[in-house]
Amino acid sequence: MVNNKINANDHQNHNQMRSRDLVMNPLRLGAMHQTRLSFVRSLVRRMAKQAWQLQLNQWQISTQGFGFAIYKLTTPNQEYHLVVFSDQIDDADRNDRVIAEKWDITFALVIGEVNQRLFEQLKNNVPLQEAGRNSTNVIVLARANKSVRVFEHIVETLSQGKQPDGQILAQVGYILRTTAVYGNGKFGIADFEILQTNPDFNLSFSAQMCAVYILRQFSLDWVHDLAKQRGGDTAIELCPQLQRYLGVGNATGLGMTPYLIKHPKVIDNWLSQRENAISLVSQQLISADKNQQLQQLLRRAQIHLQQVITIDEQQQKLNQIAVKELAQIQLLASKACQQQQRYSQLLQQNEAFSFEAQEAFIACLLECYPDYVDNFEQAMNADEALFMPKGINISTMLDMLKRQYRWAIEIDFNQTNNQYWFWYRSQDKEEPRLGIRGTDVGEDKELALDIGRQVNRFYHELIQQPQQQTLAEFLLQYPKYAAIARRTWTLGHCDMGDIQMNILAKEALPINLLRCKLAIFGATKFDPRSDRWVRVTLFQGAPLFNDIHADEWLFPLLPQAQEQAI
């Protein structure tokens, strides 16, 4: 049992949200899993509820697998098209980092019709990605590389009339992995602002998730077509269970980290809505039927974690511990059910377990209560505005900082290890990177991601000022603190606030931030490839388009294991 026990005061009473100190701990954020509030889940629910239709309009793919395909998506409100380009690249050019310039697959999700003129524009620009220019007809621009091993294995076995080896699929979990999925105005495409009135894609990141979901269908159509080309009448298609088991991979690195720091109200809102849902569910009594469903999901989570294949030894260890602890949690849940307890008591007891197990439990718990949880998806979009307080004095500001930012105030930034790293943007496609302070070049161009340090300096300047002076007067004298004053005051009054992490510290692990965002998206199968980047899958286990329905895909399992879990 890993001891992450925290002070009981951190856990507020059963009709309140859990405290920010508990929730915004980066280690906990780095253990999050998909829940039914994740964006892939809310998208699939909307698709199922509104009976969205997908149709393959054009398939101009050569016998070698290169060319283009166009899918038409029809919703009750609008038509969209996913235009996919498949290009031949050398193995040496297949790079998941943002610095890559060639990809196996590039694609764009377009509003409305794709006429010849638009198609030519897309053909000339989408394969170039960052180097191209696109119009506001395009709402998502993205690229993907294939898992060469899985791709070849599937095509070869299907062409011979055999199903692929499930273990090989389990090692990877996808045919294609995206390396960037751009929305919100990148490279000339439509800003998210104009999607806010679009009833299909008005939820954050839903257009990006939709493009990835259709790409999954392309990846299946692609291997089926090539197997057919290779094997003729002998070829077969993947069995539906394996089709469903395969998702779309995603490789995410340091580049995602600045988003989490620079959009604090978005992150606060995602976590706050999730906590609202947890709070509501935790007030319920543990009924026998819900406990039965919960037990089944917890078993499923155990099998999923056992099946995750990762090269990262630490993650392997965390998964193993969580598998054992989830067994203990099952016993505790049954006991709590017999004693007619509420989930809040169980959540408190679970704090003795690892974050990985606690978070897996939360994902299972929320899964059992769609009526309480799903409504919060409508509140996941955030107003990003930060507000400067009016009419407060320094003493009031200090009180707020002491209450909400103690984690930053108490850091000793005179210790070298507490500001070991600096963040910068590289000349290589402006990729965010880490440098060692005092050693690497670029410190003079450090990015202002050092929220903890800024808060610390702000606090120490404020305590030297007359306490009754107004904050506005102080800022006229010290305008360099205006940004951190706005941020802290705004986030200090949000439910969850800032992520409580000194990103400059030697031991800071940006990968925790990546996992938090990816889990909110709905990623599964977390496979850290280093402490700087992680591979995950999206839509693994999700229903196929022709059988779309809302649930049953938390913690994806290999088909035979799925039968065991039921």
Next chain:
Amino acid sequence: MIWVSHNELITVTSKAFDGLRLPCGEAEQIAHMVADLEMVGLHGIEHFLNAVEYLTKANTQACQLTMQTESILEVDLHGDSILCQLPTILTYVAEKLLTQNHLTLKISQCHNRWLAFGELCQLAKQGISIKAYWYNINSPTYIKYILNSGNKLPELYISPIDELALVSSRSLTIEFNNSVFKLPESGEYLQHISSAVLEQQQVSSWQRGIPVQEASWQQLQQISKAILVQDSSQ
């Protein structure tokens, strides 16, 4: 002409400002000041590119506000751009307006006055009526806009002027009031750009993208590269 998105403009301007490494001014906020103006077709990028030459470490220091009377505030920016200082000054003004109904802010020796636009629109949304005016030296004109409480965009009035002596001060006057300002009569100005026209341009910018001169975009992108570092492979 190149068509860029709002998010692209914010991102590039923000990086460009960061690259100047100034001791004050908030990159994201300043990028919004530029984008707010550009979105309505009032050349935010051009004004920002002009501002860059005034945005130096020597200039961007704390400023001293003086209360000339109970309702007149004065500040001398000594030739600095308003970009870095205005948000902080407006915070102070907004606070003063909690306890009084009207206030006049006189900013002397300042540059890039058009860029006040976005911040003033934000204040008007919060329920403060605003009248801003100044003399423009480049094409001798008197520029005035009125944003009554709750308005999203201003009524903009431009008139030519003959007395160049008025122009030399490079000042900006902003009147704030808790009640509305009367709009001028048609004979008082040569050109009126209505809030409806500005809004139409803004809607088009969102839907079709923002048309920007390619040379200006290139220049902005070039400035934004100052923040980039040669790879140290971490």
